[in-house]
Amino acid sequence: MDNNFIISELKEKLSPRRYEHTLGVMHTAEKLARHYNADVDKCVTAAVLHDCAKDMENNKMIEICNNNGMEIDEFYSYTPDLLHSLAGTIVAKNIYGIHDEEILDSIKYHTTGRWNMSLTEQIVFIADFIEPGRTMPGVEEIRDMAFNGLDEALFVVVDRTIKHVIFKRALLHPDTIHCRNWILTKLIKRGI
Ligand SMILES: [Fe+2]
Ligand SMILES: [Fe+2]
Numbered sequence: 001m002d003n004n005f006i007i008s009e010l011k012e013k014l015s016p017r018r019y020e021h022t023l024g025v026m027h028t029a030e031k032l033a034r035h036y037n038a039d040v041d042k043c044v045t046a047a048v049l050h051d052c053a054k055d056m057e058n059n060k061m062i063e064i065c066n067n068n069g070m071e072i073d074e075f076y077s078y079t080p081d082l083l084h085s086l087a088g089t090i091v092a093k094n095i096y097g098i099h100d101e102e103i104l105d106s107i108k109y110h111t112t113g114r115w116n117m118s119l120t121e122q123i124v125f126i127a128d129f130i131e132p133g134r135t136m137p138g139v140e141e142i143r144d145m146a147f148n149g150l151d152e153a154l155f156v157v158v159d160r161t162i163k164h165v166i167f168k169r170a171l172l173h174p175d176t177i178h179c180r181n182w183i184l185t186k187l188i189k190r191g192i
Helices: 003-013 016-035 040-049 058-067 074-078 080-094 101-108 119-130 139-146 150-167 174-189
Strands: none
Touching (some): 003 040, 040 101, 058 080, 080 101, 119 139, 119 150
16 A cells, blocks of 8 residues: 555544654654665554554553454553554554564564564664654664664664663563664674
């Protein structure tokens, strides 16, 4: 499905703030994809759809997952913030006709990360953190870092995410720990 059509649909379905964030992630993912010779179309589609379910009620997201065989593990049930990644994957497939596994996985893991992320997954994960609407302290430095080494940037973003989860006294999903261990192992192997 054409990205412009998806964007026009999301403009109706998302809050203005979420829609602006989505456009910010899309533009950032496109720049990163060009910079790292990734598949630009996949990165843009995944970025456009990454938060497509975020403004749904929790009950609706749970219903969508249950009706489509998407397993909600105990960490997701204790952390409703994460549910939109699972529901978004189903919405991308069923409503927008996306069947590319790399795009669907980029939506599914955009909040937790995971071990052995694809280039598209890494780009969407980082773009979500550094898009122009983000204003947290230190984000400028990570924006620059993202164009000088994707693995280094992912490591910093995952560390920041973990610290934020701990600060909020929220459950830390095992996939996020696996993501940190995976990227740190990669950096250590490269002598960084
Ligand atoms: Fe999200
Ligand atoms: Fe997002």
